[in-house]
Amino acid sequence: MSEENTARPSTPTDAVAEKWVDTELDLYPEFRVYLGRAAREGEYADYSPAGVEDAIAHTRTALAEIRAVAAVDDVDAVTKMDLERELQLTIDKHEAGFDQRDLNVIASPAQELRDIFDLMPTDTVDDWSHVATRMHNLPGAMAGYIESLRGGIAAGNTPAIRQVTEVMAQAKKQAAETGFFFQLAGNARAGEAELPASVVGDLESGARASAEAYATLVTFLRDELAQHAPEKDAVGRELYELASRGFLGATVDLDETYEWGIDELARMVAEQESIAREIKPGASVLEAIDHLDGDPTRKLHGTDALQRWMQETSDRAVEELSRTQFEIPDVVKRLECMIAPTQEGGIYYTNPTDDFSRPGQMWWSVPEGVTEFDTWRELTTVYHEGVPGHHLQIGQAVYNKAMLNTWRRNAGTSGHAEGWALYAERLMQQLGYLDDPADRLGMLDGQRMRAARVVLDIGVHLEKTLPDGSGPWTGEYAFGFLGANVNMSPEFVRFEVNRYLGWPGQAPSYKVGQRIWEQLRDEAAQRDGADFDIKAFHKRALDIGGVGLDTLKAALQPRVAR
Known part of the structure; x- marks a missing residue:
């Protein structure tokens, strides 16, 4: 992407999308x-049932507006397609x-109310x-969030007891005097x-208020929600x-994807076994993993050393790839x-701010x-989260103000982002960054885990027959299944x-998502024949921004239907 992009004139479709961002x-x-963005820095959304209904009313209005506006070019066509998709899905x-049962161990208001503090400026x-x-x-x-969960109890729509128990343990940590x-x-x-002194006092009283709020959540989960939460982990097909x-x-x-996942897992296992014999005949x-785990030259001790290694590895990849493979703005x-x-x-990435005053950040929750x-396990993770993975993909979209409205620069789906990041891991192998068999084994360890997750996740929630035909999937079976397919700690x-x-x-x-990205690349290569340029394909695909994968498929066709 050039630093001298010519700005595209704003259209009525852009105006609807910008209005939705403001909403x-x-x-x-x-x-x-x-x-x-400045203003309302200390406020939260309204998580109560009334607040949720208000948000849905605005969503319905925005959906009607984007459906009514006409696309004037292919950029508009993509915006309309993807914004309609997202708004309709929110309503569905x-x-x-979903609002009444929104409780899990990683990405629900129980975590998000605290997580936002990680991104707040603390310089002044x-x-x-x-x-x-x-x-x-x-x-x-x-309080609003708890009210919505109570609505789920009344409607007989609650998360499984396993999630309630685990989140209760998390909330107890936040409520403790030694907590966050x-x-x-x-x-x-x-x-x-x-x-x-006045600010110190406000912070101390605010910390008590927040900790007490999490203590209130613990009480609600223990005394109310746990009494109604089902034992079964499966959510069902619908x-x-x-x-x-x-x-x-x-x-x-989903049924074809489950069977594909079983085959893909077998392929990953075979590839791992082949590389293990390269590492140790x-x-x-x-045995290859035990051999690598005993190599002191491949170990880092402590989170300080981990952070330094992550940064050095990331900086080196950015510098080298920006010279040879990608056009990366400064x-x-x-x-x-x-x-x-x-x-x-968990390891995760957070976007840069719209003006890049806060850069993209890779977070490791140890x-x-x-x-x-x-290091042999984690090298591919740095590429996954950084460059050419999430940071290149998302940072490029945020930067692309010349072509994309604010909504398009900040939209996205997990399949698009995480699929690209796994695609990027394989790309780094192809570029020679994983020539060391140990590093390749680490990459395949992650790829095998992701294939196992396809089988596990669909299997458990749809209660499908186990791969060996011995019975239906259960949550309890899932622990042993994953443990057999990753060489990771019990924690x-x-x-x-x-x-x-x-x-x-x-x-x-x-x-x-990786499967779809690879299918799109292969289709483009077949369509373009000898004229196919992989670097140009990557640029065109990333310039579209973080859309849903069905939208990406349509956008990468020779012309988007308006």
Whole structure:
């Protein structure tokens, strides 16, 4: 992408999309933090049933507006297609009761009310005042959220008991005097300067208020929701189809995808076994892993060493790939690698602000008790989260103001983003960055896990027959199945399976998204023949932005139908 892009004139379709962004900023003030927009810094959305209904009313209005406007070019056609898809899905999920059962271990208001603090600026006294304000507003947001979950109890629409129990444990940590809020308030400084006593007092009282709000959540989960939560983890086909559609931005045949997942898992296992024998002649995968785990040159000790290695690896990839493979704007080249303040597990990426004043950030939430890290396992993760993975894809879209309206630059689906990131891992192998068999084994370890998740996630939630035909899938079976397909700590396996059980459809979106990305590339190569240019294909695809995968398919055709 050139730094000298000529701006595309705004259209009526762009105006509708921009209006929807403004509506979202009004409905969800937290969204301002993600975009780096000033005003309402300490406010939360209204999580109550009344607030949810108000948001859905605005969604219906926006859907009618985008359907009524005419596309004037192919950019508009993509915007219309994808915004209609997202708005209609939001309505469909609301009507299916997703708001009433929105509780899981990783991506529900139970986590999001706290997580927003990770992205709030903390450089000035005013910044810390905003933090204190948000702490004081958290109890109101929590009360609205609990009211919505109570609505689910009344409607017989509740999450499984496993999610309730796990979130209760998380909330207890937030409620503790040693928890996040008290630590945040206790460590507050504006640069090297002490904060005014009034701000310190606001932070301390805000920390107490937020911790008490999480204690209230614990009480509600224990005394009310747990009494009504079902034992069965499966959500069933109807809810799963909606969830899958949301994460992919595409409709797939779930039964065919399950069978494909079984075959893909077998292929990953065979590839791993072949590379294991390269690492140590005659070795099994486990023996090769034991051999690598005993190599002190491939180990990092402590989170400080992990953070430094992540940053150095990322910086090197950005510098080299920007010379040879991708046109990366200067503002996109900056990526910060961070250790997350939580210890829940997981690695994730957060977008840069719209003006890049906050860069893209790669976060590693290291589980409690984990102090050693193996570089051969994690090298591909840095490429997945950074460049050419999430950061290149999302940072490029945010940068592309010349062609894309604000909504298009910040929209996206898990299947598009995570599918690209897995595609990027394979690309780095093709470019020679994983020539070391150990690093390739690490990449395949991740790819095998993602293939296993397709089988596990669809299998559990649709209660399909196990691959060996011995009976139906259950949540309990899933722990052993994943443990047999990843060489990770028991803590990692436990967190991951609990995540899949409570967040249906998200985990398969990685591998299914990769499958769709590879299909689109192969179709383009077949269509263009000798004229196919992989670098040009990547640029064209990334310039579209983070759309749903069905929209991406249409947009990559020679011409989008208006």
